[in-house]
Amino acid sequence: MSEFLQALSQHAFLQTALIAGLLAALGCGVVGTFVVVKRITFLAGGIAHSVLGGMGAALYFGLDPLGGALAAALVSALIIGWVRLHWSTQEDTLIGALWAIGMAVGILFIAKTPGYTGDLMSYLFGNILLVPTRDLWIMAGLDGLLLAVILAFYRQLLAVAFDEELARLRGVPVTGFYLLLLCLVAVTVVLLIQVVGLILVIALLTLPAAIAGHWVHTLGGIMVAATGLGAAFTSAGLALAYAPDLPVGPTVILLAGGAYVVSALAAGLVQRRRARRRAAAT
Amino acid sequence: MNAETAAVAISGLSFSYGDALVLEGVALTVAQGEFLGLVGPNAGGKSTLLKLILGLLEPQAGQVRILGRPPAEARRLLGYVPQHPGFPRDFPITVEQAVLMGRLGVGLGWRCWLGGWSAADRAAARAALLEVQATDLAQRQIGTLSGGQLQRVLVARALVGDPRLLILDEPTANIDQRMEGEIFDLLRALNARMTILVVSHDVAFISAYVTRVACLNRTLVCHTTEAIDGQLIQDLYGEDVRRVAHQHAA
Numbered sequence: 001m002s003e004f005l006q007a008l009s010q011h012a013f014l015q016t017a018l019i020a021g022l023l024a025a026l027g028c029g030v031v032g033t034f035v036v037v038k039r040i041t042f043l044a045g046g047i048a049h050s051v052l053g054g055m056g057a058a059l060y061f062g063l064d065p066l067g068g069a070l071a072a073a074l075v076s077a078l079i080i081g082w083v084r085l086h087w088s089t090q091e092d093t094l095i096g097a098l099w100a101i102g103m104a105v106g107i108l109f110i111a112k113t114p115g116y117t118g119d120l121m122s123y124l125f126g127n128i129l130l131v132p133t134r135d136l137w138i139m140a141g142l143d144g145l146l147l148a149v150i151l152a153f154y155r156q157l158l159a160v161a162f163d164e165e166l167a168r169l170r171g172v173p174v175t176g177f178y179l180l181l182l183c184l185v186a187v188t189v190v191l192l193i194q195v196v197g198l199i200l201v202i203a204l205l206t207l208p209a210a211i212a213g214h215w216v217h218t219l220g221g222i223m224v225a226a227t228g229l230g231a232a233f234t235s236a237g238l239a240l241a242y243a244p245d246l247p248v249g250p251t252v253i254l255l256a257g258g259a260y261v262v263s264a265l266a267a268g269l270v271q272r273r274r275a276r277r278r279a280a281a282t
Numbered sequence: 283m284n285a286e287t288a289a290v291a292i293s294g295l296s297f298s299y300g301d302a303l304v305l306e307g308v309a310l311t312v313a314q315g316e317f318l319g320l321v322g323p324n325a326g327g328k329s330t331l332l333k334l335i336l337g338l339l340e341p342q343a344g345q346v347r348i349l350g351r352p353p354a355e356a357r358r359l360l361g362y363v364p365q366h367p368g369f370p371r372d373f374p375i376t377v378e379q380a381v382l383m384g385r386l387g388v389g390l391g392w393r394c395w396l397g398g399w400s401a402a403d404r405a406a407a408r409a410a411l412l413e414v415q416a417t418d419l420a421q422r423q424i425g426t427l428s429g430g431q432l433q434r435v436l437v438a439r440a441l442v443g444d445p446r447l448l449i450l451d452e453p454t455a456n457i458d459q460r461m462e463g464e465i466f467d468l469l470r471a472l473n474a475r476m477t478i479l480v481v482s483h484d485v486a487f488i489s490a491y492v493t494r495v496a497c498l499n500r501t502l503v504c505h506t507t508e509a510i511d512g513q514l515i516q517d518l519y520g521e522d523v524r525r526v527a528h529q530h531a532a
Contacts, residue, residue, distance in 0.1 A: 039370075152397065155383075155397075162373055162375060162380070163369040164368065165338070166368060166383055166384070167383075169357050170386035171386070217374045218375065218423075219379075
């Protein structure tokens, strides 16, 4: 650990990586909370994987892959939202199809892109150590956008997540806010792809919020706790991976996954003990 | 009384899901200040009629007017208590926040849309919880409530927007009989300032509270409460129904 701290003070790329992890944690904490309570992990997965199509196309046409990823994420969020609202009987099949088609398109584009296209693995599994400084500013800008939208429309987003029928009866345009929520998920997915790659995005999006949900019982509280957990996982993953030279993304995910399993078991135990104590008290 | 001044004015209303005709030529006028019970067998069209009144479904034939307006424009004048809450019980939200949801759409201009709850919203939530005697539940997580407590909170959520018409779908289906009486006593008190429409399968019980009963089994027939007897119930349900006399101590 001291070795990592020393390296952190010396190497700019490690500082950049640490900041990227913290910026990603903010998105995964705040938006991940909505994903977990609204139970749209599968939709988020579809969005994440179809991003490869946009990245591949951007590379092929010589454009910025991050821009391609953002465009693809937003388009697939709108398509998936539309499918869920108008074609709900086939929802899971269609989202599964989009998921696969997006990835296939991306891989074909990358294969046909002339010259060196970077390691395909780094898109799939991310490489936080290769985040350019310029991307930090983009990530910070996207975080700011996410927070601004959520603060402005917190009540409506909460209503759509909590009780769609009530929201509709209170005159909230449910379709619009549902699609807005999926677009927020899309932006967050792009933030997180920088850190853990698109295969592992879902884990970082949902695990911190799910762990927080075991112990905190207000939406705002879960957002704060999940952001803190996300920051802890990305920072600790970076530090743990440094000395043995492990890939950072999978290390972060294993930390988060391990913490989730421990938290779920502990929460179950606490709940059982509380129920037993209550039964004994009567 | 005409369609402009009635709380609910329905004429010639028919609705079918595919080939199944659920409502046929339904006409119903509810005066402001009335306490109407809507009864009928399961699959008799009660929920469909409610959805049409709430504007969640569009009529295929006929017309629905709520306080003189199309349902979609009258939504903010309505309070609705669903039979099954449309949220998972483990949703991380306090009772106070859940009640505040009923204030959405109240207010003018940008305050109606942007930012958090206003002081007026919070005061309204406190008043609504007080009215249903659930003030002490305000900070509880919604999933920790009992069936009766949850029902009170749902009523508070419907009241917090200051409705002129309160609609309840089987408000006592999931609670015990003592609570059932308490809920209906509360509704009787609320009826002093708003029109109430309550759906129930328990025609004998609600007849002690409501001013008029509408019986729905695809078509709709209205009765004053004095006219409800065994013959009527048999006509409605098509077979002998075991009746229990409800004798509540006053």
